[in-house]
Amino acid sequence: MTTTHWFYLIAAGLFEIGWPLGLKLSAIPSYKILGPIIAVISMAISGILLWLSLKGISIGTAYAVWTGIGATGTFIIGVLFFNDPSILLRWIGVSLIILGVIFLKVA
Numbered sequence: 001m002t003t004t005h006w007f008y009l010i011a012a013g014l015f016e017i018g019w020p021l022g023l024k025l026s027a028i029p030s031y032k033i034l035g036p037i038i039a040v041i042s043m044a045i046s047g048i049l050l051w052l053s054l055k056g057i058s059i060g061t062a063y064a065v066w067t068g069i070g071a072t073g074t075f076i077i078g079v080l081f082f083n084d085p086s087i088l089l090r091w092i093g094v095s096l097i098i099l100g101v102i103f104l105k106v107a
Helices: 003-025 034-053 059-081 088-106
Strands: none
Touching: 003 034, 003 059, 034 059, 059 088
């Protein structure tokens, strides 16, 4: 396990945020074409980077980190830019996702 694999994994997680963002943007008339393009490109890059990270990180840990970054990042973007509900219970849920990823890494 090298820092390069972790770099790939974190970058993959960040690109994982791009595809739901692209799909959300596609509902806006001025992003009808650009939104799906962002989504498809983000999916492809995220998948390739995840694949590269798996050469040095266990699949269970990598998948949890990848989806954790994607879910947490998408949640935060939804709250900040799309007026998604920002209630305590939702923040606790995201915190539990992050905590679960940490536990998998530490174990």
